[in-house]
Amino acid sequence: MSNNITPEEIIKNGTLVFEKTKLMTDAHLSYCPGCGHGVAHRITMEVLEEMGVGDQAIGIAPVGCSVLAYDFMNIDMQQAAHGRAPAVATGIKRLYPDKFVFTYQGDGDLAAIGTNETIHACNRGENIVIIFINNGIYGMTGGQMAPTTLGGMKSSTSPYGRDLGMTGHPIKITEMMATLPGVCYATRQAVHKPGLVRKAKKAIRKAFENQKDKKGLSIVEIVSNCNSGWKMSPVKSNEWLEENMLPVFPLGDIKG
Amino acid sequence: MKELKLMKGNEAFAEAVIREGVDAYFGYPITPQSEVIEYLMLEEPHKRTGMVVLQAESEIGAIHMVYGAAGAGKKAVTSSSSPGISLKQEGISYLAGSELPCVMLNVVRGGPGLGTIQPSQADYFQTVKGGGHGDYKLIVLAPASVQEMADFVEDGFELAFKYRNPVMILSDGLIGQMMEKVYLKPQKPRLTDEEIREKYGNWATIGHKPSERNIITSLELKSERQEKHNQKLQAKYRKVEKNEVRFEKINCENADYLLVAYGSSARICQKTIQLGKEKGINIGLLRPITLWPFPSEEINKMADNVKGILSVELSTGQMVEDVKLAVNGKVPVEHYGRFGGMIHSPDEVLEALEEKFIK
Missing domain, CATH: 3.40.50.970 (Thiamin diphosphate (ThDP)-binding fold, Pyr/PP domains)
Known part of the structure; x- marks a missing residue:
């Protein structure tokens, strides 16, 4: 076989079995190797592409590791201040009720500094989708304790392990949001195994279908790893996620 | 109509x-x-x-x-x-x-x-x-x-x-x-x-094809580019300063003293002008309508023809700093104002002017 195969030779009519979604740019992902963000980005963009609504979508990037999501998601995007993405999304969606508006936020952004914006967007039943990446840590700023950090879990601001008596318990914000009538769908997914990726993608599809049908707010939590912040290899961090994160944050639909 | x-x-x-x-x-x-x-x-x-x-x-x-x-x-x-x-x-x-x-x-x-x-x-x-x-x-x-x-x-x-x-x-x-x-x-x-696109350009995030997409952000992690972004903002600000200064002048012809006041304080100062006339004190009022861009050039020009300038604000003295920068030492600039929710009367403003510049 020749070493100089051109893409045209590989991709002949009828031989194409997989193509990267056009709604992802060709920019190199800024995420650490092994991080779940890349998969979460891709399945979100794949859903928009499969629904044929990429050119009607407006995404909101948070502050955190995914602050540069707009470099990778090849659609119209706004970058929001820390925690304010649901308010920004509200401002857009109220004026463009037929466009597809979503936020993509981490646990520090959504469940700590942005709790107020999250609760009230959910309570108003804003017809948006929230993709919520929960990796139990502040990754971007260097591995500080998040509201979702597990009891006893070490971080740079809980170097001896999170003291639940002093700092409270890992917050299950998706369960909290599920109690609000404005939320039509609340689910917790993961992306560290192929089967789970497929399930997570289905959940994201359902969330955007809900938006299309004007059912209210859908929140899709994705429990993810942070191998750099957790100071583990990618493989080890996924094992640790299974053993430690999932018992506290069990996967599955919470509402809807 | x-x-x-x-x-x-x-x-x-x-x-x-x-x-x-x-x-x-x-x-x-x-x-x-x-x-x-x-x-x-x-x-x-x-x-x-x-x-x-x-x-x-x-x-x-x-x-x-x-x-x-x-x-x-x-x-x-x-x-x-x-x-x-x-x-x-x-x-x-x-x-x-x-x-x-x-x-x-x-x-x-x-x-x-x-x-x-x-x-x-x-x-x-x-x-x-x-x-x-x-x-x-x-x-x-x-x-x-x-x-x-x-x-x-x-x-x-x-x-x-x-x-x-x-x-x-x-x-x-x-x-x-x-x-x-x-x-x-x-x-x-x-x-x-x-109409928005035609009037103001195509920069809004309302959903576009990947090749035409728009991004709204203030983030630029590369400092060289963030500096460039700041330079662009500053160039815009200089343009605004050049083109958009707005102010109103009342009784400024031949005034010996100038009040600089905006908003409700400017309304009060209009009465002070009248009270001054009754006492033979010729007072003018410059009312900045744009506080930024500030009418520095006009205030500087007017400083050539008055004996003193009083910045009258419902505060302990904030705009007075910009008045002083504008006047650049040409004539004395003082502040007067009630604050904490109190409102000065036209008489109080006149008294302050007399106290600071005339007595």
């Missing part, structure tokens, strides 16, 4: 917002400006123009809703009063950094802290000098009448979209609460997406 009404400043602002063809108002109640959102809710502008009015969960929520709407190229408005504006500063800095147009109203009350609900002009610093983080400028309009509370909505949006910059209308509890006659402009239609 223009319509004549008797209205509170806050109500005139709200009505003008509807008539301007504004797309959305996001606000949170706070005294002394709650009439704005109350009026809008009562008027149901969604039935008149399709305008969205939403009571947010906080001032922070409201300003970031404005950010979202403005980033989608729409005319968005918020209003608040001093402590609420402090909360909005985060979003205001983002709006300025991302170069988004919007119109905001601050009906200033006395501070610091929870302060008082009575009128004040102690938010000059947080409005004109920044307030939020980073090197940025707001275009600041200071209304001195109910009429201007209404008129500055249109003026504000013209400036906001012309320069892609947030505009603050810096009012106070006196102008917001008092009733005067006001001529209201006829209803303008809300702009369509096509």
